Amino acid sequence: xxxxxxxxxxxxxxxxxxxxVLAESALRAVRLCxxxxxxxxxxxxxxxxxxxxxxxxxxxx
Amino acid sequence: xxxxxxxxxxxxxxxxxxxxxxEVDITxxxxxxxxxxxxxxxxxxxxxxFKDLRIKDLGENISKIIERNFRSTGLFNPLKKDAFxxxxxxxxxxxxxxxxxxxxxxxxxxxxxxxxDEKLKVEFRxxxxxxxxxxxxxxxxxxxxxxxxVAHIISDKIYERLTGEEGYFDTRIIYVAESGPxxxxxxxxxxxxxxxxxxxxxxxxxxLVLTPRFNPTNQMVTYMSYFRNMPRVYLLDIETxxxxxxxxxxxMTFAPRFSPDGKKIIMSFxxxxxxxxxxxxxxxxxxERITNHPSIDTxxxxxxxxKFICFNSDRSGYQQIYIMRKDGTKxxxxxxxxxxxxxxxxxxxxxxxxFTKLHKGKFYIGVMRTDGTGERLLTENYYQEAPSWSPNxxxxxxxxxxxxDSEGKGFSAKLWSIDLTGYNERMVKTESDASDPSWSxxxxx
Numbered sequence: 170x171x172x173x174x175x176x177x178x179x180x181x182x183x184x185x186x187x188x189x190v191l192a193e194s195a196l197r198a199v200r201l202c203x204x205x206x207x208x209x210x211x212x213x214x215x216x217x218x219x220x221x222x223x224x225x226x227x228x229x230x
Numbered sequence: 231x232x233x234x235x236x237x238x239x240x241x242x243x244x245x246x247x248x249x250x251x252x253e254v255d256i257t258x259x260x261x262x263x264x265x266x267x268x269x270x271x272x273x274x275x276x277x278x279x280f281k282d283l284r285i286k287d288l289g290e291n292i293s294k295i296i297e298r299n300f301r302s303t304g305l306f307n308p309l310k311k312d313a314f315x316x317x318x319x320x321x322x323x324x325x326x327x328x329x330x331x332x333x334x335x336x337x338x339x340x341x342x343x344x345x346x347d348e349k350l351k352v353e354f355r356x357x358x359x360x361x362x363x364x365x366x367x368x369x370x371x372x373x374x375x376x377x378x379x380v381a382h383i384i385s386d387k388i389y390e391r392l393t394g395e396e397g398y399f400d401t402r403i404i405y406v407a408e409s410g411p412x413x414x415x416x417x418x419x420x421x422x423x424x425x426x427x428x429x430x431x432x433x434x435x436x437x438l439v440l441t442p443r444f445n446p447t448n449q450m451v452t453y454m455s456y457f458r459n460m461p462r463v464y465l466l467d468i469e470t471x472x473x474x475x476x477x478x479x480x481x482m483t484f485a486p487r488f489s490p491d492g493k494k495i496i497m498s499f500x501x502x503x504x505x506x507x508x509x510x511x512x513x514x515x516x517x518e519r520i521t522n523h524p525s526i527d528t529x530x531x532x533x534x535x536x537k538f539i540c541f542n543s544d545r546s547g548y549q550q551i552y553i554m555r556k557d558g559t560k561x562x563x564x565x566x567x568x569x570x571x572x573x574x575x576x577x578x579x580x581x582x583x584x585f586t587k588l589h590k591g592k593f594y595i596g597v598m599r600t601d602g603t604g605e606r607l608l609t610e611n612y613y614q615e616a617p618s619w620s621p622n623x624x625x626x627x628x629x630x631x632x633x634x635d636s637e638g639k640g641f642s643a644k645l646w647s648i649d650l651t652g653y654n655e656r657m658v659k660t661e662s663d664a665s666d667p668s669w670s671x672x673x674x675x
Contacts, residue, residue, distance in 0.1 A: 227258060
């Protein structure tokens, strides 16, 4: 399965070091989950998945 | 007919697609340390001997230091080398990513070194194993005796690339080395690498020394010492060993620190039971009085931009933390919790102040925002104090003493570190008992 960061441009913008690190870490997590278990039918429905990672909850500590 | 066309057009506008994109919100994660494989650096067979260094083992030894640095952060889990699947030189060219993934590594460090013409040439690469690509690479040349620093510099670069924060491994710690029975302690100034190696003693132990602090370039140290029973602030040049008394005060001076530009020393001066905060300009020796209050004002520490000072004062009746402008105006109390607050020190990031708190017979190391909100106590113990920040503002080092038993035994003083989050509390290795640690800035900057 192919996975990519949607806001790619922000990855290499100066001052976005933490975004880059978080995005890479999220991408690692997705890749570690592979191969994904997928339903046998409905390929058209799930062939594109948008995963929104939001660390806010985690950082509230 | 025209109406019909409009209706059809409207229908088209509101027609939903057959499927919509599935979105998943992920708001949680696991906080497990990142599994990382640090391959021994490959030693080039063309390497020459250098003094008594075991060149053959240098690649392995450098990788061990990197592993120890990483483990000490609590953020990484360096994997055991017996499971490694590729020779260091081959892995350094291009790792077989799928093989390294089999041993559950997510990142891999490889490198090689060459000692020739009394120079050490090192290069390393950091690989993202899940993405199967190189994340960063660097090569540099130095003198072979610097090999421990090489390991620390590589650790810093990798830490920075993987966390987005500056590292803190190529740094030193200055502290007070203690020996002897509790009522007859010998105290010397000592300096060591952040990992406890390369300890050097800067004073002989004839006079009591306290509270050493680095200047921003790490070449000078200011500290308090008792000479002829008078406690005074001193300045010491680490390279030359030259010492001098700071200022010509008719009484006791203590609790010194440098200003962030290194041009001034800020300290307390006490006379007739009153203590106030003063600065002395190291170039023109001009002394300036910053606070003027009949209470005890002490432990001053500048904000990283040099515009503000935090300090503690008992002007409210109890010792609390205050901030003021650098000229002593706009004094504002920021700590209001129960207990006594002391040794405030401004974070190098500027956003937090670390402190020691004494409440109901227990000592705490904690942090609060610079307006006093968000107080968090990181660790509680029988006796501990004097936090000092790592240069990236992520870790605090402090010291802790143990209780003396009824026979007068069991006393010890050790350095400890704790992460800003309150996790990863660790004892810091020192050759002897130790107190009053102070962290340098990054040496390679």
